[in-house]
Amino acid sequence: MADNKKNATEYGGDQIQILEGLEAVRKRPGMYIGSTSSRGLHHLVYEIVDNAVDEALAGYCDTIWVDINPDNSITVTDNGRGIPVDINHKAGKSALEVVFTVLHAGGKFGGGGYKVSGGLHGVGASVVNALSESLEVWVHRDAKEYHQKYSKGKTLCEVEELGATEKEDMTGTKITFLPDKEIFEDTVFEFETLQTRFREMAFLTKGLKISVRDLRKDPVEEAVYHYEGGIKEFVSFINVSKQPLYNDIFYCEGIKDGVKVEIAMQHNDSYTESTYSFVNNITTPEGGTHLEGFRRALTKTFNEYAREFKLLKESEDNLSGEDIREGLTAIISVKIGNPQFEGQTKQKLGNSEARNAVESVLSENLKIYLEQNPATAKVILEKSILAQRARDAARKARDLTRRKSALDGLSLPGKLADCSDNNPKNCEIYLVEGDSAGGSAKTARSRDTQAILPLRGKILNVEKARLDRIYANEEIKSMITAFGTGIHDDFDITKLRYDKIIIMTDADVDGAHISTLLLTFLYRFMPELIKQGHVYLATPPLYKLEKNKKIWYAYSDDELNRILVEVGRDQNNKIQRYKGLGEMDAEQLWETTMDPERRILKRVVYNEETAATIDKTFTTLMGDQVEPRREFIEENAKYVTNLDV
Ligand code: 28F
DSSP: OHHHHHHHHHHOTHHHHHHHHHHHHHHOHHHHHSOSSHHHHHHHHHHHHHHHHHHHHTTSOOEEEEEEOTTSOEEEEEOSSOOOOSEETTTTEEHHHHHHHSOOSOBTTTBSOOOOTTSSTTTTHHHHHHTEEEEEEEEEETTEEEEEEEETTEESSOOEEEEEOSSTTOOEEEEEEEEOTTTOSOOOOOHHHHHHHHHHHHHHSTTOEEEEEETTSSSOEEEEEEOTTTHHHHHHHHTTTSOBSSSSOEEEEEEETTEEEEEEEEEBSSSOOEEEEEETTEEOTTOBHHHHHHHHHHHHHHHHHHHHTTSSOTTSOOOOHHHHTTTEEEEEEEEOSSOOEETTTTOEEOOHHHHHHHHHHHHHHHHHHHHHOHHHHHHHHHHHHHHHHHHHHHHHHHHHHHHHHHHHSSOOOTTOBOOSOOOGGGOEEEEEESHHHHHHHHHHSOTTTEEEEEEOSSOOOGGGSOHHHHHHOHHHHHHHHHHOSOOGGGOOGGGOSOSEEEEEOOSSHHHHHHHHHHHHHHHHHOHHHHHTTOEEEEOOOSEEEEETTEEEEESSHHHHHHHHHHHOOOTTOEEEEOOSGGGSOHHHHIIIIIOTTTOOEEEEOOOGGGHHHHHHHHHHHHSSOHHHHHHHHHHGGGGEEEOOO
């Protein structure tokens, strides 16, 4: 309060309100940036970069530089017009200062207004300022350089003129900020998180160049993203390890009722759909009206074409949307002035004009495209017709199993060793590779809360099989019945029989591959289990070290070395390298991998903000190409966070 008063006497009455505005941000940061976790921390960078992207969308900037500095501060630079520095008469101070010290109406997370390209330029800068220990801005404009510095949202100096720019026509904005350690739980930026986000930004804004550097590293790490093809290149990036069904990537764009629409898509020979929708460059994991418009146009246009060119007989049913979208990778990007978000997490677009705009832009362009590319239309429709037949077969098989289980009561798989506790909250299920390890696990387990499901041999790769084959697969059927949730449209998380689903495989490359196959199944068929944090990886030890009748277990090479330093590298040290779970007896398995008091579990995390990139990662590691897969297995740990240690 004392600080507020001082400023108030210096700058007049208006300032009090301004300071209160930014105080509100510091009091409830979550309202403005979602959270104060690592995710919220990274949002600070997105807010600043968004303003530079707005300047690019307005047509004045073509390059943005983002640096993580050695002290973990961030510098963002653009070559736009530079934020205006002239006096804003209403506020009685420079426009630049207003941008950084006045809280603009509403925020992404606070409801109310929303950032709009070309409209509310600069929204978010004051929020970042309020949550930064220090923030400095340099503006190049009218052949001069200007500067101002702030701390926790308060000005430390007036806007000052530093002199002439090197070149007369040099313009742009540069911001350096250091997040406030009093606000954020963690103030270390992750280079990979920023790379993923800005790669996506570059895909969504064709022609824009974004350079990201990590200056903490020696040598400095740098990535430059620049896609003249925009979302068309996004589709080919996601499809990189898939086999496309036809060569070109469909693309169309248009503006209707003030909604700017862009769509890119291509089918591949897989059976999974990868459609990602965005509103004003922000992902909409729950879809909404734009996605509805997309689906309507796709279903209608393909069915009309199939009828007109007699690819569907009169006696045959229309193709369903799902059939047409089998193996489809698509990006839908809309820009809209006043987006309305609905649903529990406010991530679902509600504007009805977006439905109409996407539907009409896509229908018009797709109809023409199909007429001009009959060979492509034919392969897509042939695949859709096969999908329709497989779906019919799968439905029949499912109805049969449903009726059966209704008769049998709930028939759990025979090889499941279930636990006795009836409260799912206390229960966990281990998915164990192989019968022998399954046997040890059954002996080792705590019978009241731990269930064991041994899985035999290679797990089916669900990316490479149609629904009928997937539903016929024994291992998959037993997982579905054991979990109790059902699948697809029938999925109901409240029926989940275990709080933790724990994948336990050998600590070698084959084990990693089996984990990945299981994760792919869960990711494609029961993503809610991952999203809600129910899926874990067990961590068996890599080494056992014996000395003087004492035993140590090491879970990594580093840990083994640490233990060796501690106990001394003597001749009589006995080091055993575990190659598989089968080499441990039941007691060892319990001590090292299953005892809740001692084990290491890694929780599998799902980041909705980067879902499209994760999708590509999954396909890469399930694909036939060996190199990308090896890379994943080595980087596996990045998709996982430690939970119980
Ligand atoms: C490093 C992050 O924030 N870039 C920005 C501009 C340009 C204008 C602007 C921004 C005008 C009065 C609000 C310039 N010339 N990069 C950035 N570049 N904001 S933020 O205007 C802000 C409004 O108050 C700009 C003419 N019009 C707009």
